[in-house]
Amino acid sequence: MNKRVVITGLGVVAPNGVGIDAFANSLKNGISGIKHDAELERLQFSCQIAGKPEVSTELALQYFSELELRNFNSSGILYGVIAGIDAWKDAGLSLKINNEPDWNSGTIFGTGTSGIDKFRESIYKIDDFQTRRLGSTSVAQTMNSGVSAYLGGKLGLGNQVTTNSSACTTGTESILMAFERIKSGQAKRILAGSTSDSGPYIWGGFDAMKVCTFKHNETPEQGSRPMSISASGFVPGSGAGALVLEDLETALARGAKIYAEVLGGNLNSGGQRGLGTMTAPNPAAVQKCIRDALKNAGIHPNEIDAINGHLTATSKDSLEIQNWSQALNRSGADFPYINSLKSMVGHCLSGAGSIESVASVLQLHQGFIFPNINCEDLHPEITAIIDATRIPLQLIEKELTVIAKASFGFGDVNGCVIFKKFKI
């Protein structure tokens, strides 16, 4: 028998807010977390602005011991652990250390790379014949599953503990993988989330591909412009989002607060066929992913109140709107509300799907649609498909029932998850 799956805890470490309250406040007020980055300027990047969460040593010490922070140099793990533990606490779950692992709880916490700064530091040592001086934690910090391994240990998780990786789809994928595991009864609770490292070594490759904007080095907060005619590439970001997904019965039995229900979704790939390539999405696959997600969730396209798009602020935004419109068979004023968190935080890469899902779930739970910033000059290709009123520039306070969230990533991979306001 299939279990219903609900969200009982949220945590976030975003460029425009660390912690749910700060993040929700930024969302509602359209506060940007994009700043000029002195290191990117020094390294002569084309794009010298970025979205980087602010985490002080004092804050880090609430989640890691002093010993753990010695020679620690993995921003992705730092963000992931803070978001993950916050979500766990928010769900009202205990951090008490028991001898017995919690066999019913696991984590699927994705990332693209792990500890890229630690990796760099290690490579310099190795090339300098100093391998013996790497210390004991370079593996834990640089293995891709480092973030789930740290979380698993801190929470004593005894169910599946793993890290998924599918480029910018990673965070959406982790939610759907957790959903399947709980739905099929293999776990009662999964901490689902994803994270991305910060810094030049993670962002450099994108800068080299010329997919990041170089036009806003003096005006960082205006740099990320999804759906705008003046969009000129994405702004690199970083951070982590985390959601506690739980079997409904278990959540009700312990009287947990329920943020929303995960109705289902879909993951697929365009196979890098047709218009799909390593870096461009195959529209047939994107549309199929959305349609199959609705089918899986048992939802009619007309039931969707709002969409949280992938919408990165590249030339592909119009194509994404077209894909949504065709997949849902809705256009003009009939199109659902749509917004892009990337206008405020940039593209948080492997962290994006989960940070944006946290934003989507907050909208359902608190009844609002956060404003898009930097798209007063909407792209005419977009307004040719959907009515401008569907792209809010101001906060809308409104009860919502269903939100669709999608992410698309390099490798021509897609993910779409359907969240619903919880009703027994």
Added chain:
Amino acid sequence: MNKPEIIEKLKTIVKPYVKNQEAFDNLTENTDFITDLQINSANLVDVILDIEEEFSIIIDNQSMERMPDVKSAMEIIETKLSEM
């Protein structure tokens, strides 16, 4: 450097890795790093690196294998210091 000085420095080095505070408070030459202080065995390499830095010595792999407790560690440190 005399023995009490070495043992004091050693205590400062191992302190952050210690899981058994009582054993640490009662540390003697016979205290074992893993069984008594309950230092995570993976952290022993960090302890060795910290010792190397503090005393400006190099502890080779063979010596490392021969220092499970405070006494043997002190002997190796003294030997390495005398070789300088």
